[in-house]
Amino acid sequence: MxxxxxxxxxxxxxxxxxxxxxxxxxxxxxxxxxxxxxxxxxxxxxxxxxxxxxxxxxxxxxxxxxxxxxxxxxxxxxxxxxxxxxxxxxxxxxxxxxxxxxxxxxxxxxxxxxxxxxxxxxxxxxxxxxxxxxxxxxxxxxxxxxxxxxxxxxxxxxxxxxxxxxxxxxxxxxxxxxxQRHLADILSTVDEQIQQTAEIIEKRDELLTGLKQDLLLGRSGTDQQEIQMGPKSVWIDSSWDVSKLGDVGHDGEKSFVDGDWVESDDMVADGPYQLIQLGNIGIGEFKGECDKFVSEGFFQENNCTLVEKGDLLISRLADPVLRTIEVPEFEKKSITAVDIVVAKVDESAWDKRYLRFLLNSKVMSDVGGALATGSTRQRISRKNMETITIPKPPRETQTQIADVLETAHTEVKAEKRYKENLQDLKRGLMQDLLTGKTRVNIN
Structure with missing residues (x-):
């Protein structure tokens, strides 16, 4: 039954x-x-x-x-x-x-x-x-x-x-x-499923962390070269090129720039431009919603940088420094805050997904953290960010790496959603079972 x-x-x-x-x-x-x-x-x-x-x-x-x-x-x-x-x-x-x-x-x-x-x-x-x-x-x-x-x-x-x-x-x-015992049996069954799912997520996260290091740095090859990424020495595939982070943008103005300086007095109730803030920059994912706006006049007068779908937004502030998202599609036009770097990537040379995975990796978090300064809030300057050496695999290899990591991330996210659904189910069942709104037929 x-x-x-x-x-x-x-x-x-x-x-x-x-x-x-x-x-x-x-x-x-x-x-x-x-x-x-x-x-x-x-x-x-x-x-x-x-x-x-x-x-x-x-x-x-x-x-x-x-x-x-x-x-x-x-x-x-x-x-x-x-x-x-x-x-x-x-x-x-x-x-x-x-x-x-x-x-x-x-x-x-x-x-x-x-x-x-x-x-x-x-x-x-x-x-x-x-x-x-x-x-x-x-x-x-x-x-x-x-x-x-x-x-x-x-x-x-x-x-x-x-x-x-x-x-x-x-x-x-x-x-x-x-x-009591029957309803506890039901809730225990859900708890067991939550625990099993949590263990699967933990194991997959561990595997994904190791997979990222191996793939993003080309550690699977036997021939390696040592490069200096900021203060950190890192071994990568000897056949790969290297690049400066500031050079990932396409040719032209505003391809790797700071966001705009926006103060509270500059904001309006519902302007045509939404402001993407630090709190929206997760580790690889856009978080929350944009609830701050500026006018067309402010955008034009301050020569603001238009943030477009597919741009990379890189945080200069902890935690962690260098966490990065790829901008999703929005109904409104967007600008971003000054402590976020806008990278308009040259897609002929770079797979944006590879860069996003690389910038959100532990090795880059360590590099960014080591270069960050400040007594109260640790931040890295854009100038220092631009000088960081990063691996540059062949364009085709970047895409292959990104495909593998994207699939692995999708699987982990699916498990996390399943766990969240189970937790929601448990909360609802507890409320209904423990107050008798839903009864257990014990006969």
């Missing part, structure tokens, strides 16, 4: 649960119970007579995957007052960890009991009342997290969730133990 066939929608009518300041509507056959009647907060454990225990620092919880990435070991006397065992959920009580979701289900503790950061709250399922995975998923419910965040106390930047908010102040929806 598929997971979807086990689920059914229930009526919008039901009883109300006061989860702190929030009200949830749950099925009539579910219980409305005080948090502490279903879940024990910060339980006291009789620890075995051991010299050392597993220790969980806050940094070890990955907020994206909500998994424990590593364990430390501490002598018994160096452990904190925070203790847990397998099946408990650790919940961060301090900002910004609470907001970021550093929540984890404790599994695989070999020392039977473990200790952790004092900034964790420990949720222990009460035997015969709550399932351990149900407690974990309930603590991830957006409503539950929003309530605990709204009840934080303390000075700005060091706010904490006080333990007493769980003493009568928060009620939770509670289905039967059998239904």
């Amino acid at each position: 598929s997971e979807s066939s086990k689920l059914s929608k229930h009526s919008e009518e039901g009883k109300r649960v006061k989860m702190g300041p929030r009200t949830l509507i749950i099925p009539e056959d579910w219980e409305d119970v005080a948090f502490e009647d279903a879940i024990e907060l910060n339980p006291s454990y009789d620890k075995p007579d051991r010299e050392s225990f597993a220790f969980l620092p806050m940094d070890a919880v990955d907020e994206d995957k909500q998994t424990i990435e590593y364990w430390m070991e501490r002598e018994r006397d160096d452990c904190t007052s925070t203790w847990f065992t397998n099946g408990d959920t650790v919940y961060p009580k301090i900002t910004p960890c609470t907001e970021n979701g550093k929540i984890a289900l404790i599994e695989g503790v070999e020392t039977e009991f473990g200790s952790g950061s004092t900034e964790f709250l420990v949720f222990h399922p009460r035997e015969g009342i709550t399932d351990d995975r149900f407690v974990y998923y309930l603590s991830n419910l957006p409503d539950f997290r929003a309530v605990t965040i709204s009840l934080m106390e303390g000075s700005t930047g060091r706010q904490r969730v006080p333990s007493d908010v769980f003493e009568g102040g928060i009620h939770i929806p509670l289905p039967s133990l059998a239904e």
Whole structure:
């Protein structure tokens, strides 16, 4: 039977649960119970007579995957007052960890009991009342997290969730133990798929990083030559030429120039030219939207550089320096900010995709970072950027390299989109399953 066939929608009518300041509507056959009647907060454990225990620092919880990435070991006397065992959920009580979701289900503790950061709250399922995975998923419910965040106390930047908010102040929806286990099974299945996809992405990213270095620098060949890229010595294919970065533009004016100096007073509500800013320059991808504009008069008076589809935009500011995008097609005409270099590439000599991959590679980030200066914001001057020596494979080879890397990038992006879709599915399922909007047919 598929997971979807086990689920059914229930009526919008039901009883109300006061989860702190929030009200949830749950099925009539579910219980409305005080948090502490279903879940024990910060339980006291009789620890075995051991010299050392597993220790969980806050940094070890990955907020994206909500998994424990590593364990430390501490002598018994160096452990904190925070203790847990397998099946408990650790919940961060301090900002910004609470907001970021550093929540984890404790599994695989070999020392039977473990200790952790004092900034964790420990949720222990009460035997015969709550399932351990149900407690974990309930603590991830957006409503539950929003309530605990709204009840934080303390000075700005060091706010904490006080333990007493769980003493009568928060009620939770509670289905039967059998239904808890079934809905936890469904959410666990989605979690497993997310984790498997994340592992695939991580492996492909590692392979892609190595592939980039080998292909972009021609490392697969046996005959190599050493070139100086800024302060960095790099080996490339001995049959390749080299070029200065400033020479990638086609002949003519404004083929490798800084963007334009635009101040806030120069902007208008909705002019004919949009301003591409540093925040729009991702690593190989245009980010966000353009929400700043200038007039035709400003463009003409300041002899601005028109940014066109296919131009390369190269950031002079970290982080990282030299990150590059190829300009997509826009409805409006565009200009760009002064800390971005506009490169109008000579396509008879260069495949723009090869240049984009090269400029976004680790070796170029290292070169750009080494040449950047500034006490507060590190930037590289266009003059210094122009002098960087880069490899120049034959035009046909550039295209072959770009084709391979484009295919590999497309595959990674597809996996990332799939992971994002699974995360969206999980959020929706949690909201519906944990409030009883969607029921699990357990018979």
